Amino acid sequence: METTALLITMLSALVGSAVMARTFARLGYQPLNGFLLGALGGAFGAQIFSLPLNYCAFAPEQRAADVVLGLILVAVGVALVIVPMRWLAERWAKRREGALVAGQQSQGVFKGRLTPFLLLAPTLTILVLFLYYPFIDTFRLSTLLVGRGAAARSRFLCLQNFTDLLYDPQYHQSVVVTFVIAFAIVFVGIAISLLIATLAYQPIKGANVYRTLLVWPYAVSPVVAGVIFQLMFDPAAGVINYFTNSLFGVRLDWLKDGTLATIAVILTSVWKTVGFNILFYIAGLQNVPKDLQEAAAVDGANVVQRFFRITWPLLSPITFFLVITNLTYAFFEIFGTIDYLTAGGPLNATDVMIYRVYELQSQTIGLGRAAAESLVLFLVVIGLTVIQFRNERRVNYGA
Amino acid sequence: MLHTKKLLVMALAALAVLPSAAQDKIEIKFWHIFQDDNRLGWSRGVAEEFNKLYPQYNVTVEAFENYEVLLNATEQALEQGTAPAIVQYFEVATQRARDLGFFKPVQEALAGREEVLGIPVDFEDFIQPVVNYYTLDGQFTSMPWNSSTPILYTNTAFLEAAGLEKPPATWQELEAACEAVMALPNAPQFCITWPNHGWFFEQWLAQQNAEIVNNGNGRQARATEVLLTSENAINIASWWKSMYDRGYYYYSGKQRDWTATEQAIQTGQTAFIITSSADARNITEAAAANGINIVTTRMPFDEKYGWTGNIIGGASLWLVDGLDPAVEEGALAFLLFLNNTENAASWHQATGYLPIRQSSVELLESQGWFEQNPNFFTASDQINNSQVTSATSGGLFGTFVETRNLVTQAIEDLMLKGGDVAERMAAAKAEADKLLADYNSLFGE
Numbered sequence: 001m002e003t004t005a006l007l008i009t010m011l012s013a014l015v016g017s018a019v020m021a022r023t024f025a026r027l028g029y030q031p032l033n034g035f036l037l038g039a040l041g042g043a044f045g046a047q048i049f050s051l052p053l054n055y056c057a058f059a060p061e062q063r064a065a066d067v068v069l070g071l072i073l074v075a076v077g078v079a080l081v082i083v084p085m086r087w088l089a090e091r092w093a094k095r096r097e098g099a100l101v102a103g104q105q106s107q108g109v110f111k112g113r114l115t116p117f118l119l120l121a122p123t124l125t126i127l128v129l130f131l132y133y134p135f136i137d138t139f140r141l142s143t144l145l146v147g148r149g150a151a152a153r154s155r156f157l158c159l160q161n162f163t164d165l166l167y168d169p170q171y172h173q174s175v176v177v178t179f180v181i182a183f184a185i186v187f188v189g190i191a192i193s194l195l196i197a198t199l200a201y202q203p204i205k206g207a208n209v210y211r212t213l214l215v216w217p218y219a220v221s222p223v224v225a226g227v228i229f230q231l232m233f234d235p236a237a238g239v240i241n242y243f244t245n246s247l248f249g250v251r252l253d254w255l256k257d258g259t260l261a262t263i264a265v266i267l268t269s270v271w272k273t274v275g276f277n278i279l280f281y282i283a284g285l286q287n288v289p290k291d292l293q294e295a296a297a298v299d300g301a302n303v304v305q306r307f308f309r310i311t312w313p314l315l316s317p318i319t320f321f322l323v324i325t326n327l328t329y330a331f332f333e334i335f336g337t338i339d340y341l342t343a344g345g346p347l348n349a350t351d352v353m354i355y356r357v358y359e360l361q362s363q364t365i366g367l368g369r370a371a372a373e374s375l376v377l378f379l380v381v382i383g384l385t386v387i388q389f390r391n392e393r394r395v396n397y398g399a
Numbered sequence: 400m401l402h403t404k405k406l407l408v409m410a411l412a413a414l415a416v417l418p419s420a421a422q423d424k425i426e427i428k429f430w431h432i433f434q435d436d437n438r439l440g441w442s443r444g445v446a447e448e449f450n451k452l453y454p455q456y457n458v459t460v461e462a463f464e465n466y467e468v469l470l471n472a473t474e475q476a477l478e479q480g481t482a483p484a485i486v487q488y489f490e491v492a493t494q495r496a497r498d499l500g501f502f503k504p505v506q507e508a509l510a511g512r513e514e515v516l517g518i519p520v521d522f523e524d525f526i527q528p529v530v531n532y533y534t535l536d537g538q539f540t541s542m543p544w545n546s547s548t549p550i551l552y553t554n555t556a557f558l559e560a561a562g563l564e565k566p567p568a569t570w571q572e573l574e575a576a577c578e579a580v581m582a583l584p585n586a587p588q589f590c591i592t593w594p595n596h597g598w599f600f601e602q603w604l605a606q607q608n609a610e611i612v613n614n615g616n617g618r619q620a621r622a623t624e625v626l627l628t629s630e631n632a633i634n635i636a637s638w639w640k641s642m643y644d645r646g647y648y649y650y651s652g653k654q655r656d657w658t659a660t661e662q663a664i665q666t667g668q669t670a671f672i673i674t675s676s677a678d679a680r681n682i683t684e685a686a687a688a689n690g691i692n693i694v695t696t697r698m699p700f701d702e703k704y705g706w707t708g709n710i711i712g713g714a715s716l717w718l719v720d721g722l723d724p725a726v727e728e729g730a731l732a733f734l735l736f737l738n739n740t741e742n743a744a745s746w747h748q749a750t751g752y753l754p755i756r757q758s759s760v761e762l763l764e765s766q767g768w769f770e771q772n773p774n775f776f777t778a779s780d781q782i783n784n785s786q787v788t789s790a791t792s793g794g795l796f797g798t799f800v801e802t803r804n805l806v807t808q809a810i811e812d813l814m815l816k817g818g819d820v821a822e823r824m825a826a827a828k829a830e831a832d833k834l835l836a837d838y839n840s841l842f843g844e
Contacts, residue, residue, distance in 0.1 A: 145837060145840075145841065148471055153498075153841040153842060155841060227658075230653070230658065231658070231659075231662070234659050234662065236649055236651070236659070236662075236663045236666075236668040237659070237662045237663055237666045253652060254652070255651055255652035256650060256652030256815065257652070342653055343653050343655060345652060345653055345654050345811060346652040346653070346811065346815055347811065347812065347815055362467050362800075363798075363800065363801045363834075364495055364798050364800060364801060364834075365797075365798070365834070365837055365841060
């Protein structure tokens with residue numbers, strides 16, 4: 001075990017030193033300093049995840065997947081140290097070049113170093129206590145076989161809670177289901193709300209009343225939405241089948257057929273989020289300059305052209321914001337709706353990732369596995385948000 | 400000015416008196432999961448009455464969302480030294496409550512006394528199935544409170560139209576009744592429903608005198624195997640599937656769906672429902688509002704295996720260990736008070752949960768309650784006629800909650816996807832056994 005640890009640490013140090021030596025050379029510093037600094041950083045970075053785990057992933061009895069995940073964690077740890085190090089070095093170099101310019105922009109900047117932290121302290125305290133600490137504790141739990149209310153009784157599982165996910169077909173299904181539902185909610189929700197907002201924005205009689213009524217569903221909690229739609233979609237006594245039966249003579253097994261249940265979940269969630277989206281789109285539409293529209297109309301652009309060439313690009317900051325909030329809704333807040341509408345069924349067709357986390361943590365000894373799955377879910381959403389922000393270049397914030 | 404001064408003095412005096420008055424009382428906290436007005440109100444009323452009779456104590460009741468939330472809150476409170484004296488656990492978490500080690504058996508706390516503060520203990524007065532469920536290692540461990548059992552509710556209009564004299568008592572009679580009901584010109588959409596919930600599977604196992612785990616249903620020694628592939632288990636799953644395949648059984652598609660199933664009987668979409676006796680009031684009243692008359696009878700059983708008895712469902716109250724002796728004394732007294740003859744009877748009347756004392760049953764009989772409310776009698780009748788065996792006493796194992804969900808999932812797969820019953824149950828057993836082995840590796844000796 002110790003030899004593995006030593007080997008990994010040395011390798012990480014080597015990678016770190018190579019990167020930093022090159023960076024230092026490029027910036028015109030002494031490469032040897034970079035080499036030493038990088039070696040230290042690399043060696044330290046390798047320990048961030050591996051030391052708390054006691055290098056368990058590299059024990060002889062582990063599966064190949066555990067070893068690979070262990071190596072990935074080492075790499076992530078090294079990157080967590082080396083990347084900021086490089087960034088700092090580059091900044092330093094820049095500051096040295098532009099040392100004279102730096103002193104000028106002192107207006108509106110705190111004099112002491114303590115004052116900003118003092119002002120931030122209340123927020124930071126709350127964040128640390130209620131967000132960061134539980135978050136870090138989730139890492140610890142994710143390596144254990146442990147249940148709620150029985151923290152004293154636990155068994156260390158190394159990375160097994162994570163690597164088991166690779167071999168769990170039900171989890172794979174859940175990931176697919178999550179993405180299908182989430183993207184459907186975002187696309188359908190945004191399309192419908194933009195359409196309704198465009199209509200509600202027209203100067204018609206009683207527009208304010210319509211607009212207020214349109215926003216109402218947003219005030220309903222996801223749980224209540226779930227209950228309402230469960231009763232409406234109920235195959236035997238629900239109002240939806242009553243109408244389809246009396247109009248077309250069909251009764252659909254809404255909650256018994258996987259595809260229909262997925263559609264039911266999407267419809268419920270869209271109904272729930274549309275009010276929020278409309279609110280923002282109406283505000284956005286009010287900010288689209290009239291003269292641009294008029295100029296385009298004079299130039300002979302028709303309604304469709306004006307919408308896609310002028311309105312849609314100018315609404316892009318709103319759309320960008322809504323895509324992110326709707327994605328967050330579809331990944332996390334959908335839980336309440338699922339719990340009451342389908343409970344993840346039928347045949348796990350609507351068993352989204354967040355609902356699985358809930359089901360697991362309520363089991364006698366499922367807390368560790370739930371922690372692991374929630375971390376994966378967290379990474380997925382972070383990843384999607386990063387992709388979104390990369391696309392932000394296409395967002396037009398106007399002049 | 401003088402006026403202000405006077406007020407200030409009075410306020411100070413009040414401040415000085417108030418805390419001392421509160422300090423005189425011994426605080427006893429009671430946590431349960433009934434947030435609805437009816438049941439929370441009932442328990443608060445009893446606590447108030449107790450506080451009046453025994454002014455040295457102050458019992459306060461707090462309600463939580465569900466059992467898991469309650470469990471979490473209890474553990475946190477124990478760590479912080481602000482633990483309640485009494486907490487509620489549902490029956491399948493009994494083994495878990497024992498393993499957690501936070502609680503003291505009620506009988507141990509009583510230490511052989513016949514009464515506490517003048518309230519008699521009288522364990523013999525509790526109905527036998529309740530005593531059996533909560534007697535562990537020969538000790539009365541937790542105090543039963545809300546106990547229920549599944550019963551059959553029948554829409555009498557369909558029964559009469561089909562020319563049947565009485566509701567079906569067995570699976571075979573039920574199948575015949577379904578055939579007759581579904582052949583009616585104004586037949587309901589489905590014949591019968593019950594929530595897809597492992598609880599019903601467990602009840603049928605008990606009826607057939609079959610255990611759900613080994614080692615005497617986990618009562619002789621720690622269970623190590625879940626018996627989901629026994630002849631009886633396969634028989635029950637097969638029958639359930641066949642009722643669905645023949646179009647008799649209504650499945651909404653949602654697991655553990657108490658709402659839609661009850662809605663189905665209340666709106667005349669099914670002729671029968673099997674569900675908890677605790678819903679006797681809800682179902683009877685909601686159906687009556689739609690002009691539907693409901694009668695209740697015992698849960699149908701398989702003629703082939705006969706009827707041994709049913710298990711009690713519901714929850715019990717656990718006494719927290721390590722309390723101050725004065726608090727423990729008050730908590731014990733309150734537990735006995737909550738379950739005295741009059742209170743057990745009134746709890747039954749308010750909810751439909753079983754009257755868990757024989758004397759309460761007699762009291763209700765003498766008041767003519769069951770004659771006026773025959774639908775409330777079925778549960779007591781079914782439970783009190785049950786034979787006592789390890790199967791009808793209920794299984795004890797740490798992963799009962801998960802196993803229940805595995806059974807529910809297996810039944811859903813069999814209904815919606817089809818497939819071989821024995822094969823699917825074997826898969827469920829493999830999963831359940833693995834979970835139990837994991838659990839035992841943490842909690843076993």
